Amino acid sequence: MYRFLIIALLFSCIAFPQTQMTKEEARILQEQVGQKSKETMTITSDFTQSKHLDFLSNDIESSGKMAFKAPENISWQYLTPFSYKVVFKDEKLLINDNGNKSKLDLGSNELFKQLNHLISASINGDMFNADEFDISYLKEDSARVVHFLPKDPQFSEFIKAFHITFSNEGTVDEVKMIEPSGDYTKIVFSNRVENKTIPDEVFSQ
């Protein structure tokens, strides 16, 4: 049994050259991200998304634009290969699916409130909440990657783990959401602009 475990561990080390951060390194990252999040009132960014399903020959790629306005307003807009926009605003979810508009009031839905909070937190990266997640701090090559494993069974049924890759400045470069099956969605951010006024229409349908 032990031999198997050692081989498995060795294999995982070869496949993913990861090391644990020291406690100090983890503390510095948390502080840096917390500070950055406090200073950031708005973010606009481009994103590319790849959905990996093990049985497909190729990942499903999509891309678009994201806008964030503190505390928890988000516009998430796919531009290719389809047009689809979701806005989280004032506990409402506004959807524009290629011209078909719909609205959901999330005020009474705890799960969606949590989701809204989580998306905001993962855009900021500031989700170091030990009550909600089992957290491990890793270094992969030179990048800092934090693994968040939801503790809430209702949530972990959807998402087994979030892997967030942080830049040197403490901003989020990449979010990987891993499903219980092992399939995942990877979102990579680029062209990030902070604290620039975002027109209201960005947060409308």
Place this chain on the structure above:
Amino acid sequence: MRFLASSLILLFLGCTPYPKKLGYKPLENDIHESINPYFSDSQKDYVYKANITVFDNRFGGILVIKKLDNTAHRIAFTTEFGNTIFDFILSDQDFKVNRILKEMDRRILLNVLEQDFRTLIREEITPSEIFAKNNKVLTKAKIGSKLHFYKFENDTLSEIIRVGNQKKKVTFEFSEIKDSVARHIQITHYNIKLTISLQAIR
């Protein structure tokens, strides 16, 4: 008496075979196998943006269909963000649910989905009768116990119609066809308020 006569006429019309209602004539000497080519290439990932309207509720996502081998297809539906709503393996003998959102795990819904996907991906069509009108051919075949008519226009499959009591129950319309891929597929149910619209994104 007049009521009885009109009832009889209605009854008679109701019993008229579906192809005859549409003015098709039987072709007796030309019964051969035909093919639904739209999900038949195991090298291809079939990826569609889906819009589903059920009882006036509208929601969307990504539908993925992959032919695994000669007997089975994998069918998965995710949100635009990538979270899996359902994931099935469908073969001639079996319908395996790998995953389904708890809220959707209802036998009646699974039956509808299984039946629709069976129709959508069934490749070989063994006809029992064939009918023709101008450049259109209607091929009658059964999938399980359900009666289906395959409409070919100029030898291209343009529609599958599931029929019960000589009336259409569900239609599958294929358009924007290129290289054996139907880039647009419209599934319409006539006995429940359900439509599924699929637009290829790859």
